[in-house]
Amino acid sequence: MSIAPSALLEIRNLSVHYPGRANWFFQSAEPKRAVDGISFTIPKGKTVGLVGESGSGKSTTGKAIIKLAPLTSGQILYQGADIGSMGNAGFLPWRKMIQMIFQDPYNSLNPRSDVLGILSEPLEIHFPDMSKSEREQRCAELLRDVKLPPEHLRRHPHEFSGGQRQRIGIARALAVQPELIICDEPVSALDVSVQAEVVNLLQDLQEKLGLTYLFIAHDLAVVEHVSDHILVMSKGQIVEQGLPSEILSNPQHAYTKTLLAAVPRF
Amino acid sequence: MSAAPLLKVQDLGVTFRSSGKETMASANVSFELRQGEVLAVVGESGSGKSVSALALTRLLPGEPTCTITGKAWLDGRDLLDLDETEISKVRGKEIAYVFQDPGTSLNPVYTIGFQIGEAVRIHNHHVTNVEAAVIKALEEVHINDPRKVANQYPHELSGGMQQRAMIAMALACNPRILIADEPTTALDVTIQKEIMDLLGRLRKERGMSILLITHNFGIVANFADHVQVMRHGRVVESGTAEHVMNHPTDPYTKGLIACIPRLGQRRRRLTTLNEELSQS
Numbered sequence: 001m002s003i004a005p006s007a008l009l010e011i012r013n014l015s016v017h018y019p020g021r022a023n024w025f026f027q028s029a030e031p032k033r034a035v036d037g038i039s040f041t042i043p044k045g046k047t048v049g050l051v052g053e054s055g056s057g058k059s060t061t062g063k064a065i066i067k068l069a070p071l072t073s074g075q076i077l078y079q080g081a082d083i084g085s086m087g088n089a090g091f092l093p094w095r096k097m098i099q100m101i102f103q104d105p106y107n108s109l110n111p112r113s114d115v116l117g118i119l120s121e122p123l124e125i126h127f128p129d130m131s132k133s134e135r136e137q138r139c140a141e142l143l144r145d146v147k148l149p150p151e152h153l154r155r156h157p158h159e160f161s162g163g164q165r166q167r168i169g170i171a172r173a174l175a176v177q178p179e180l181i182i183c184d185e186p187v188s189a190l191d192v193s194v195q196a197e198v199v200n201l202l203q204d205l206q207e208k209l210g211l212t213y214l215f216i217a218h219d220l221a222v223v224e225h226v227s228d229h230i231l232v233m234s235k236g237q238i239v240e241q242g243l244p245s246e247i248l249s250n251p252q253h254a255y256t257k258t259l260l261a262a263v264p265r266f
Numbered sequence: 267m268s269a270a271p272l273l274k275v276q277d278l279g280v281t282f283r284s285s286g287k288e289t290m291a292s293a294n295v296s297f298e299l300r301q302g303e304v305l306a307v308v309g310e311s312g313s314g315k316s317v318s319a320l321a322l323t324r325l326l327p328g329e330p331t332c333t334i335t336g337k338a339w340l341d342g343r344d345l346l347d348l349d350e351t352e353i354s355k356v357r358g359k360e361i362a363y364v365f366q367d368p369g370t371s372l373n374p375v376y377t378i379g380f381q382i383g384e385a386v387r388i389h390n391h392h393v394t395n396v397e398a399a400v401i402k403a404l405e406e407v408h409i410n411d412p413r414k415v416a417n418q419y420p421h422e423l424s425g426g427m428q429q430r431a432m433i434a435m436a437l438a439c440n441p442r443i444l445i446a447d448e449p450t451t452a453l454d455v456t457i458q459k460e461i462m463d464l465l466g467r468l469r470k471e472r473g474m475s476i477l478l479i480t481h482n483f484g485i486v487a488n489f490a491d492h493v494q495v496m497r498h499g500r501v502v503e504s505g506t507a508e509h510v511m512n513h514p515t516d517p518y519t520k521g522l523i524a525c526i527p528r529l530g531q532r533r534r535r536l537t538t539l540n541e542e543l544s545q546s
Contacts, residue, residue, distance in 0.1 A: 053454045054425065162311070191310050191481040196525035196536035203535065218454045225527040225536065248530055262459040263529050266487030266511060 007041040007077075008180055008212050009065070014038050014074035014084075016057070016064050034060040036236035037074070042180065047206065047213040049227030049244075051220055051259060057236040058216050062182040065214070066098050067091060078180075096126045099173035103185035105165035109157040115143070115168055116153040119175055126176045142171040146201060163194035170201065180212045187222060199226060221263045224248060232256045271298035272475055273322075273443060278336035280317050280326065280499075291317040292499040295336070297492075299443065302473040306490035306507065308480055308522065310539075314499035315479045319445050321346075323357045340443075359389040362436035366448035368428035372420040378404075379416030382435045389439040403434040407464060426457035430464070437468065444469075447479045462489060483523050487511055495519045517543050 015037050020029030035057040042048045052058040063069035065076055067088070076084035083094045102108040109118055119139040123130055130138070140150035146167040157165055166186060173181050183202065187195040203226065205211060217223050223230060224244045232240040232253065240253040251257050278295040281288055292314030299305050307315045317326070322345060326332045338345040340360060345353065365371045373381060382403055383396045393399050397416075404412035407430040420428055429449065436444060446465060450458035462485055469476055478490060486493055486507060494504040495516065503516040514520045521542030 053456050192483070193310050193481070193522060193525050193539045196527075196538045197540075199527070200535050200538060218456075220455070221527045221529050224529060225532060244532070258456055260529070262455040264459075264484035264487060265529070266484065 006044055008044040008079060009042040009214075010075075010077040011041070011061075011065075012039050012075040012077065014061065014064060014076065015072040016060050016069050017072040033236045034069075035064065038233070038236075038238045040231055040238065040241065042212055042214055043228075044179075044212055045206075045210055046228040047215050047226050049223035049230045050214060050216045050233060051218060051223045051230065052233035053218055053259075056233045058233045059184050061233070062100065062184050062214060062216050065182060066095060066100060068100075096176045097178055098180045098182065099176065099178040100182045100184060101166075101169050101173050101186045104189050105162050105169055106157075106189075108169055109165055109172075111157050114154050114156050115139070118157075118168060119143075119153075119172055122172060122175045138175070139171075142175055145174060145205065146171045161194075162190055163197060166190060166194075166198050167201065170198075170205070174205070174209070177209075178211070180214070182214045182216070184216045185218070186215075188217060188219070195222070202226070219263070220259050232259070269300055272301045272340065273299040274337075274339045275299075275322070276337045276339075278318055278321060278338060279334070280314070280321050281333045281335075283330055283333070290499055292321075292496070295496075295501055297494055297501075297504070299475050299477060301442070301475055302469065303492065304469065304476045304478060304490045305492045305494065306478045306480060306486045307494050307496060308483060308486060309496035310481055310522075312498075313496040315496050316447050318496075319363075319447060319477060319479055322445070323361050323363075324353055325357070325363075355389075358385055358436075358441065359439050360441055361443045361445060362439065362441035364429070364432050364436050364444065364446045364449050367452050368425060368432045369420070369452070371432060372428060374420055377417055377419055378423070378431045382416070382431070382438050385435055385438045399438065403438040404431070406437065406468070407431075407434045409434070425453050426460065429453060429457075429461055433461075433464065433468075437472075440472070441474070443475045443477065445477045445479070448481070449478075450485065451481070458485065465489075481522075482526070483511065484526050495522070517545070 014035055016035040017031040017033050020031050050058045050061065060069050064071055071084050074084065075082050078094055083091055116136065116139055119142055120135050123135050123138060139153055143150050143152060148164060148167055187198050190198060199222065206213060215223060215226050227244055230241060230244055230247050231238050232255065234255040240256050247256060251260055276296050279293040280291040282291055295318050297305060309315045320326050321334045322338050334346055345356060379400045382400045386393055386396050386399045400416055401412045404415055409415050409430055423431065450461050453461065465476060466489060468474060480486065490507040493507045493510040495502050495518065497518050503510060503519045510519060511523065514523055521539035524537040524542055525539060527536055
């Protein structure tokens with residue numbers, strides 16, 4: 001790499017605080033600092049891994065980027081534009097650029113809709129000019145991209161296995177041709193054998209489409225495998241960051257050491 | 267050296283019948299479990315590993331929906347031959363279960379203490395001070411403030427704490443065999459390690475036998491004595507954990523081991539099962 005890749009996304013001092021519940025005497029409690037002043041950048045075409053245990057604020061960080069969690073303070077710059085301060089209407093063109101894949105493939109797909117409906121919805125919102133047959137053609141292409149047969153368009157989520165459902169979730173994220181995909185624990189709910197297939201698929205798609213990933217997970221072994229840069233989060237703050245090889249060979253923070261020790265070795 | 271096995275399973279098979287169609291969930295499953303030993307049953311979802319374990323105490327729908335064949339001897343008694351009253355004395359008392367998802371296996375409307383106490387009241391009539399037994403059970407699974415936790419409801423606890431409470435419940439009646447069905451799959455890696463360490467310690471202290479069901483070879487290493495690999499309802503490979511992990515012979519076993527990402531061995535791609543199976 002001769003020149004440093006330009007930052008696609010830059011997070012400056014991001015905080016998400018949830019108000020504490022007021023007690024009997026109407027004194028409000030301390031706010032819950034889910035994310036507490038974190039800064040990082042995601043270079044274009046790269047994968048940044050975000051590890052931490054449940055409650056560390058890693059998922060909230062991912063949600064805050066696409067306005068699924070309220071921003072308390074800080075800036076979210078997407079190619080220089082401050083998307084954090086935009087209203088929902090102003091954010092719409094950027095929402096197309098940033099998509100999300102969720103952890104639980106069983107709960108993130110509408111059980112009443114068939115695959116065609118699931119994949120068409122984002123197209124209807126972001127590409128209103130597309131005709132019905134164009135949409136259907138695009139959906140079939142998307143299924144091929146995630147290595148599912150196009151005949152599956154008429155099936156419903158319950159007819160698929162967990163790994164297949166996660167592929168549909170990936171296809172839905174790809175539908176609007178995003179640049180950045182926030183993968184929130186995309187493989188944590190899957191069997192190890194299926195996990196390997198989904199991780200490989202994500203890497204193939206990155207290569208083919210030039211995607212940028214924020215890969216959120218609690219398993220350091222998976223994060224190390226996919227990431228170009230790793231952020232370690234604990235209690236709302238980034239406690240350590242660096243290249244995968246650095247984090248692995250020379251962890252500085254006690255929490256990183258705990259995470260490393262928890263990965264089974266054999 | 268070989269003491270008589272505590273549990274001996276021979277040709278266990280489970281078949282489900284629904285709207286005229288028969289589905290074989292597992293067939294010809296045989297294994298032996300000695301006292302204090304850990305046997306890991308490894309396989310993907312749908313390989314029949316959980317169903318075989320549930321069949322041991324007949325925690326499955328009855329005839330004609332589900333047919334169980336084969337033998338399962340516990341102390342010379344065939345569990346599959348026992349009537350409903352007898353088998354309910356085995357469940358919880360001799361063989362206890364810990365399931366994958368603690369969030370859904372605990373009853374949301376009762377306190378943790380009540381649910382652990384329930385197991386004690388049913389199986390150990392001689393225990394007069396149930397509350398003390400509950401506190402002791404919670405202490406054994408390393409819960410710091412057992413009195414407080416006993417009065418809490420499941421939703422007030424984290425996933426790791428819920429799983430500890432499940433283990434406390436399973437152990438409250440001193441079972442001889444613990445069947446742990448994917449006990450850490452729903453948990454973070456750090457909590458996973460704590461729970462596996464806890465199970466390992468309890469096994470040593472109590473001389474309890476554990477049947478560990480998992481899809482992840484990663485947690486089998488350093489924990490199990492024997493391993494049995496299942497695929498499509500059949501056992502494809504079995505042996506000592508060390509042997510199976512270091513010298514797997516079946517391509518399916520090789521694939522399951524190879525697909526786990528390992529720290530510090532960055533490869534371009536992860537090996538998938540299909541690649542491993544198509545090579546052979």
